[in-house]
């Protein structure tokens with residue numbers, strides 16, 4: 214009998230024979246050779262489980278760029294991921310860029326550069342936004358803190374209700390623990406957590422991280438990703454390198 218956390222060799226029959234009630238995301242296996250995972254152009258790739266959304270298909274803001282297969286999981290309006298990108302004003306022009314195959318949990322928020330008030334004076338109160346004579350203290354260009362674009366790499370997992378501050382860069386393969394406040398850059402293949410988020414652990418040695426970044430499996434054709442999926446989710450980096458050589 215197939216264990217529920219292992220892919221069976223065939224699809225429906227084995228799952229049914231398992232006789233355990235399977236959550237919806239385990240019920241749709243079909244391991245036909247010609248299949249290569251979900252359609253990245255669909256909004257809700259898991260039938261019967263609409264809270265998971267491939268958000269590149271719902272985001273409309275041109276300053277938010279999302280890669281294929283990156284999903285946002287939220288039982289409340291998962292299509293409206295943009296509501297979690299805060300203080301993101303077009304006149305500032307900063308971008309949120311998220312790579313491919315990222316998993317973004319419910320309530321993750323990105324604070325963008327428009328959130329910042331002038332810090333260099335005595336008062337941080339934004340008098341100018343109220344006009345009526347107060348516009349005389351409109352900050353000059355460069356007066357407001359600007360931390361640049363927020364960049365999230367590929368294969369990044371961002372835990373429940375984490376907060377990502379402006380200009381943060383999160384490397385490929387990183388994990389952000391739930392409810393973290395990420396105020397500084399996160400190195401690839403590290404796990405960070407807390408407020409402010411600090412290193413919990415390095416997932417791989419630096420030399421392996423270089424190899425993984427060079428392999429960049431997320432850029433392979435989807436047929437190759439599907440073919441080598443078991444190795445991608447294993448810890449066998451050498452086997453992954455051998456696969457990469459055939460791409």
Ligand SMILES: CC(C)(COP(=O)(O)OP(=O)(O)OC[C@H]1O[C@@H](n2cnc3c(N)ncnc32)[C@H](O)[C@@H]1OP(=O)(O)O)[C@@H](O)C(=O)NCCC(=O)NCCS
Nearest residue numbers: 316318319371372373388389390391392393404406407413
């Ligand atoms: C980060 C995470 C993956 C770590 O998993 P793990 O390695 O099995 O966790 P452990 O319980 O062994 O904790 C490892 C260390 O991380 C710390 N840690 C775990 N979660 C943390 C959090 N949210 N914030 C700060 N530190 C955290 C632990 O205190 C522990 O520290 P220590 O080594 O100093 O004792 C997990 O805690 C987490 O946050 N997962 C995200 C879950 C989520 O939000 N899912 C949403 C649906 S996709």
